[in-house]
Amino acid sequence: MCRWIAYTGPSLQLDELLIKPTHSLMTQSRHARESTFSINADGYGVGWYTSSSASPGVYHETRPAWNDENLRSLASHLSSPLFMSHIRAATSVVSRTNCHPFTCDNWMFQHNGAIGGFDEIRHTLDEAIDPRVYAQKRGCTDSETMFGLCLTEGLRDDPPGAIARMIRRVEGAREAAGVEPPFNMTVAISDGTTLWAARYGSAGDGPSLYHTANRAALDQASARAGVIEAASTIVVSEPLDDCGRHWVEVPGGHWLQAVGDEVGVSPLPAG
Numbered sequence: 001m002c003r004w005i006a007y008t009g010p011s012l013q014l015d016e017l018l019i020k021p022t023h024s025l026m027t028q029s030r031h032a033r034e035s036t037f038s039i040n041a042d043g044y045g046v047g048w049y050t051s052s053s054a055s056p057g058v059y060h061e062t063r064p065a066w067n068d069e070n071l072r073s074l075a076s077h078l079s080s081p082l083f084m085s086h087i088r089a090a091t092s093v094v095s096r097t098n099c100h101p102f103t104c105d106n107w108m109f110q111h112n113g114a115i116g117g118f119d120e121i122r123h124t125l126d127e128a129i130d131p132r133v134y135a136q137k138r139g140c141t142d143s144e145t146m147f148g149l150c151l152t153e154g155l156r157d158d159p160p161g162a163i164a165r166m167i168r169r170v171e172g173a174r175e176a177a178g179v180e181p182p183f184n185m186t187v188a189i190s191d192g193t194t195l196w197a198a199r200y201g202s203a204g205d206g207p208s209l210y211h212t213a214n215r216a217a218l219d220q221a222s223a224r225a226g227v228i229e230a231a232s233t234i235v236v237s238e239p240l241d242d243c244g245r246h247w248v249e250v251p252g253g254h255w256l257q258a259v260g261d262e263v264g265v266s267p268l269p270a271g
Helices: 025-031 069-077 118-127 142-152 159-177
Strands: 003-013 044-050 053-061 079-087 102-104 107-115 183-190 195-201 210-212 233-236 247-249 254-259 262-267
Touching: 003 025, 003 069, 003 107, 003 183, 003 195, 025 079, 044 069, 044 107, 053 069, 053 102, 079 107, 079 183, 102 142, 107 118, 107 142, 118 142, 118 159, 142 159, 142 183, 159 183, 159 195, 159 254, 195 233, 233 254
Parallel strands: none
Antiparallel strands: 003 079, 003 233, 044 053, 044 079, 102 107, 107 183, 183 195, 195 254, 210 233, 210 247, 254 262
16 A cells, blocks of 8 residues: 655645655655555655645656655755655556646645455446546546545535545445455545545555644654644654654544644544
8 A cells, every 4th residue: 555644834845754754755665664565666746735826736756756866856945835745556557647646726635545346346436527527537546536536526615525425436336346345545635725634444444544643743863853843734644753642543434624733533424
């Protein structure tokens, strides 16, 4: 499974989270601890918002994150008040079009997990995507199909409800096709102002997901504590340090909403 991170708060240089922490996303690309794959080498992506545009900027690459010098340069020069990054362990073709995060207008989306039996129900799910949304689809992943379904199901007006309705549609297609492998996911979604995330598993809690528990997300021993601005929230697939008090696990079947350091976690709606 893939790993990802999302940040909301005062403008922050990207390398403060992507590269510098003791268990940064860069480190996780080679040594993930809470994933079915310890190596995430099938590409990566970064997406960020700035005041210059409502639409996010994105950078995608198919090389492993640790093997692209451009990432270190980019992350040490870019600052953003809301950004995401994703390292990929592929379940489909390795290509830039399949690297997260995905975007549509001002929206950005990234995913970890898999729709069990996706090849059997891909056509059914893609047919359910609004044609105007589907026209902007470029890749072939279950992740991008999920994003298209969320947009179709009312993401712009009701993000938690749209996520829940997407889950219900996927589960309905799996049931109709008699698919046995489960649907597992964590997702991060943003409109450039608010960050939403969710965790779900059809046969359990789903992939791991955490958010920061205090105002300094990084281990004192790493000398990174205090670098992160006070009014921020970091959401991660797995913690960036070994200090348990810095992190709160998001329960399975729940969604999270964060703006700066204001964060709330609730059960996913019925759909």
